[in-house]
Amino acid sequence: MDEEEKYTNAEEQLLYLQQRLDDDDTEALSALFNELDAWDIARLLESFPAKTRNLLWAYIPETLLGEVLASVDEDIRADYVEDLSVSDIENLVRGLDAQDVAEVLEVADEDVKTTVYASLDDNIRAQVENLHAYEEDVVGRYMDPETVNVKQGVSLEAVQRYIRIHHLLDEESQQIMVTDKDKRLLGTVTLIDLIKQPQEAIVDEFMDDFFTLNDQMKISDAATLLRSKELPFAPVCDSDGLLVGQLNTADVLEITQDDADMTLKHMSGVSDEEEVFTPIVRSAKSRGIWLGINLMTAFLAAFVIGQFEAVLDQIVALAILMPVVASMGGIAGSQTLTVVIRGLALGQLAGNNKRWLYNKELWVGMSNGLVWALVVGAISYLWFGEMLITLVITLAIFINMSLANLSGVLIPLILKRLSIDPALSGAVILTTVTDVVGFLSFLGLATVIIL
Amino acid sequence: MDEEEKYTNAEEQLLYLQQRLDDDDTEALSALFNELDAWDIARLLESFPAKTRNLLWAYIPETLLGEVLASVDEDIRADYVEDLSVSDIENLVRGLDAQDVAEVLEVADEDVKTTVYASLDDNIRAQVENLHAYEEDVVGRYMDPETVNVKQGVSLEAVQRYIRIHHLLDEESQQIMVTDKDKRLLGTVTLIDLIKQPQEAIVDEFMDDFFTLNDQMKISDAATLLRSKELPFAPVCDSDGLLVGQLNTADVLEITQDDADMTLKHMSGVSDEEEVFTPIVRSAKSRGIWLGINLMTAFLAAFVIGQFEAVLDQIVALAILMPVVASMGGIAGSQTLTVVIRGLALGQLAGNNKRWLYNKELWVGMSNGLVWALVVGAISYLWFGEMLITLVITLAIFINMSLANLSGVLIPLILKRLSIDPALSGAVILTTVTDVVGFLSFLGLATVIIL
Numbered sequence: 001m002d003e004e005e006k007y008t009n010a011e012e013q014l015l016y017l018q019q020r021l022d023d024d025d026t027e028a029l030s031a032l033f034n035e036l037d038a039w040d041i042a043r044l045l046e047s048f049p050a051k052t053r054n055l056l057w058a059y060i061p062e063t064l065l066g067e068v069l070a071s072v073d074e075d076i077r078a079d080y081v082e083d084l085s086v087s088d089i090e091n092l093v094r095g096l097d098a099q100d101v102a103e104v105l106e107v108a109d110e111d112v113k114t115t116v117y118a119s120l121d122d123n124i125r126a127q128v129e130n131l132h133a134y135e136e137d138v139v140g141r142y143m144d145p146e147t148v149n150v151k152q153g154v155s156l157e158a159v160q161r162y163i164r165i166h167h168l169l170d171e172e173s174q175q176i177m178v179t180d181k182d183k184r185l186l187g188t189v190t191l192i193d194l195i196k197q198p199q200e201a202i203v204d205e206f207m208d209d210f211f212t213l214n215d216q217m218k219i220s221d222a223a224t225l226l227r228s229k230e231l232p233f234a235p236v237c238d239s240d241g242l243l244v245g246q247l248n249t250a251d252v253l254e255i256t257q258d259d260a261d262m263t264l265k266h267m268s269g270v271s272d273e274e275e276v277f278t279p280i281v282r283s284a285k286s287r288g289i290w291l292g293i294n295l296m297t298a299f300l301a302a303f304v305i306g307q308f309e310a311v312l313d314q315i316v317a318l319a320i321l322m323p324v325v326a327s328m329g330g331i332a333g334s335q336t337l338t339v340v341i342r343g344l345a346l347g348q349l350a351g352n353n354k355r356w357l358y359n360k361e362l363w364v365g366m367s368n369g370l371v372w373a374l375v376v377g378a379i380s381y382l383w384f385g386e387m388l389i390t391l392v393i394t395l396a397i398f399i400n401m402s403l404a405n406l407s408g409v410l411i412p413l414i415l416k417r418l419s420i421d422p423a424l425s426g427a428v429i430l431t432t433v434t435d436v437v438g439f440l441s442f443l444g445l446a447t448v449i450i451l
Numbered sequence: 452m453d454e455e456e457k458y459t460n461a462e463e464q465l466l467y468l469q470q471r472l473d474d475d476d477t478e479a480l481s482a483l484f485n486e487l488d489a490w491d492i493a494r495l496l497e498s499f500p501a502k503t504r505n506l507l508w509a510y511i512p513e514t515l516l517g518e519v520l521a522s523v524d525e526d527i528r529a530d531y532v533e534d535l536s537v538s539d540i541e542n543l544v545r546g547l548d549a550q551d552v553a554e555v556l557e558v559a560d561e562d563v564k565t566t567v568y569a570s571l572d573d574n575i576r577a578q579v580e581n582l583h584a585y586e587e588d589v590v591g592r593y594m595d596p597e598t599v600n601v602k603q604g605v606s607l608e609a610v611q612r613y614i615r616i617h618h619l620l621d622e623e624s625q626q627i628m629v630t631d632k633d634k635r636l637l638g639t640v641t642l643i644d645l646i647k648q649p650q651e652a653i654v655d656e657f658m659d660d661f662f663t664l665n666d667q668m669k670i671s672d673a674a675t676l677l678r679s680k681e682l683p684f685a686p687v688c689d690s691d692g693l694l695v696g697q698l699n700t701a702d703v704l705e706i707t708q709d710d711a712d713m714t715l716k717h718m719s720g721v722s723d724e725e726e727v728f729t730p731i732v733r734s735a736k737s738r739g740i741w742l743g744i745n746l747m748t749a750f751l752a753a754f755v756i757g758q759f760e761a762v763l764d765q766i767v768a769l770a771i772l773m774p775v776v777a778s779m780g781g782i783a784g785s786q787t788l789t790v791v792i793r794g795l796a797l798g799q800l801a802g803n804n805k806r807w808l809y810n811k812e813l814w815v816g817m818s819n820g821l822v823w824a825l826v827v828g829a830i831s832y833l834w835f836g837e838m839l840i841t842l843v844i845t846l847a848i849f850i851n852m853s854l855a856n857l858s859g860v861l862i863p864l865i866l867k868r869l870s871i872d873p874a875l876s877g878a879v880i881l882t883t884v885t886d887v888v889g890f891l892s893f894l895g896l897a898t899v900i901i902l
Contacts, residue, residue, distance in 0.1 A: 010676070010798030011800075011801045012801075018804070037680065164646070164649070169646065169647045171643065191646060192624055195614055196615055196620045199615075224461065229490045232701065249701075263715060265789060267719075268785045269782055270789050270790055275790065276793070276794030280811050283815050287786050288819050291819055292823070294779065295827065298774060298775040302772055302775050305771045305774070306771045309771070312770050312771075316770075318770075319767075319770035320760070321753055323752050324753050327749040327752070328746065331720055334719045339721055339729075340727065342715070347461030347498075348465070349462075351470070352469050353499065353500075364731055367731075367735050368738060368742055372742050383757075
């Protein structure tokens with residue numbers, strides 16, 4: 001039976017591995033790991049808690065160890081590297097490209113790093129040091145420093161011969177760079193044109209309009225750009241306009257994924273690094289911080305309620321209905337917040353558009369607010385049969401939902417202006433606003449109208 | 452000045468466009484749209500409400516109209532197509548590849564579709580009909596049906612010549628397919644090897660281990676696979692093993708993005724299609740449904756509180772502290788939910804791993820529950836100075852946070868077994884559980900201990 005058919009998706013592959021682990025079937029485990037590529041193995045390792053993950057290390061074919069290590073999540077890579085000897089690491093990184101070596105050494109201690117550096121090829125070492133010299137979140141850190149460069153005026157045939165003689169092109173190559181003698185980029189020629197066009201023609205004729213990235217650009221902005229242009233790669237130049245490498249789709253894919261994931265995690269109060277199999281203590285600590293921040297806002301809401309002891313003491317129905325007001329405002333606000341945060345991430349909000357958006361959200365908030373305020377009012381009347389309570393909750397829901405939608409626009413735009421990630425604190429601030437506005441309007445109106 | 456420098460990111464480009472719109476500078480608008488590629492234009496259109504968007508249509512160079520239309524969000528595409536005449540659409544789709552034509556016609560009325568079909572090249576029409584025959588969410592619908600196929604045993608040089616003579620390879624080609632006479636896939640050869648290897652060698656020598664996708668596979672599963680393997684593309688075969696097309700990274704990039712976006716939107720009660728510039732009425736309607744569902748759960752919580760009127764009537768401090776119990780449980784639960792939903796999406800949860808996860812979340816929930824229960828207890832004591840209230844809230848927070856974390860694992864796993872998207876209803880169910888458990892334990896304990 002063909003390998004692809006044994007498990008058609010990631011989950012079945014994982015299940016197969018688990019069953020072999022349970023049976024303690026070391027032969028089948030070795031066989032499985034010998035069939036898989038480095039990416040598959042990395043993903044499987046990420047699907048186990050630390051104990052099992054360490055046990056599985058022994059089954060990885062020696063030739064794949066380096067690639068696997070470069071492919072797993074950073075946290076897991078750091079755990080493995082901590083357990084490996086310096087000579088193990090030296091063996092591992094032999095044969096890896098500069099990007100992979102950089103990823104492995106990034107998580108190593110300074111002294112290990114220095115020793116391993118010394119064991120590297122001069123060429124690779126220079127490239128790795130160059131990558132490490134960039135900040136963690138810029139294009140230069142993620143680019144492939146190896147590009148295939150040719151001069152203008154040569155024929156396609158000559159380029160092909162040059163590539164064959166010098167064994168150029170690696171598995172991620174997509175384009176040939178045409179540069180002048182200073183390594184200034186003049187254009188790019190696709191491998192496709194290199195093959196399909198008349199071989200006696202010169203490269204200049206097939207140079208594409210090219211789009212370059214600056215090596216100091218934020219990697220998440222670069223990912224958004226490549227994604228929106230659906231480019232498979234882009235040349236990277238330094239601030240002098242000299243070609244320094246290229247950024248490939250494969251790397252952007254992962255960053256795109258991470259970006260959207262991060263928004264989701266931030267909005268739920270989970271740290272970037274947390275995965276399903278993050279150890280208990282690490283998870284508990286990082287989540288604890290968010291719980292603490294939330295606690296402050298929860299007590300702020302409680303404090304607001306506390307100001308209305310008098311009315312609560314007299315009308316217990318208010319205490320019963322309070323959560324409905326807060327909850328409807330919270331949901332309405334976070335609907336808006338989510339849409340606005342995604343719009344910001346995609347660069348869709350600037351200038352006049354904002355005015356349109358405020359207008360839209362106010363209308364959506366008021367129309368949904370009106371509809372659901374009337375529904376809540378009707379249910380409350382049926383439940384308690386009190387006209388005044390009905391009036392108070394209807395007004396409070398309408399006010400809270402309208403303001404919730406406006407806050408859903410206002411809060412992320414303000415946070416962005418303050419250079420704070422809107423996903424990170426937007427949800428907590430929004431809930432605080434909708435809770436406070438909700439309780440204030442509901443209990444305040446009750447005090448004025450009923451007492 | 453170079454175009455790239457006028458606006459270094461999407462937002463600046465958008466701002467530039469807006470300023471020209473405000474100045475009513477039609478010349479600059481035409482000039483801008485002539486400089487941009489179809490992807491840029493599509494992204495800009497997505498950044499405006501419908502009215503301005505329709506106005507901008509006139510500035511798009513005629514040669515790009517088709518590509519732009521194929522690139523914008525489905526909702527927007529449908530709006531444009533509705534306004535276009537049949538002959539406009541016929542002109543638009545001329546010169547587009549089958550994938551793009553399929554995307555444009557997908558949103559057209561049946562009679563428009565039939566008329567435009569008739570105007571297509573036979574070859575393109577057959578491909579488009581083939582794409583439309585697939586379900587909306589399977590690989591076959593997203594694949595590029597054009598591949599370059601050669602027989603085994605031919606030399607690399609012959610392949611190159613064959614490509615040049617027949618003008619093969621389009622801008623997304625990455626690989627040559629080696630097939631037998633029945634079109635059964637034997638292997639793939641990269642353009643890289645086609646260039647760098649000795650030209651007299653035969654293709655068979657450089658066939659890669661290949662990984663194929665089935666044309667009926669769910670597109671989101673395929674995206675996850677390509678992503679985890681970091682493949683730039685994969686051949687697509689039908690259930691008889693015959694080659695029918697290839698799936699490219701560029702398309703997967705968008706789907707990856709959509710997938711993570713969708714989780715975020717579903718968790719916040721926003722529909723898949725909603726973007727910042729979705730019209731007011733459409734937004735209000737689709738969000739309204741979620742608000743209605745939330746309302747039911749909010750009244751369920753209110754009903755639970757209502758069962759404890761007696762104790763609330765006597766001790767108003769309980770009403771004041773209630774939201775703290777619900778809020779801490781809600782946050783703890785949604786932290787867990789987010790991590791578990793991402794783990795499920797990545798195929799990391801199967802078999803034994805689940806047991807480990809329950810164990811982890813119970814411990815995280817209990818340890819964070821204990822810490823924050825004591826903090827809340829201390830603050831409550833300082834505030835109200837009542838030992839019994841302090842005892843009640845401390846216990847309630849501990850119980851609610853521990854159960855919240857367990858529910859954060861249990862709910863998505865149950866939903867998945869029932870084939871319901873955990874992101875879609877997980878958050879609403881979880882909040883219901885944490886509200887009900889929170890109020891029940893807090894007010895229930897108060898009734899037992901204090902009354």
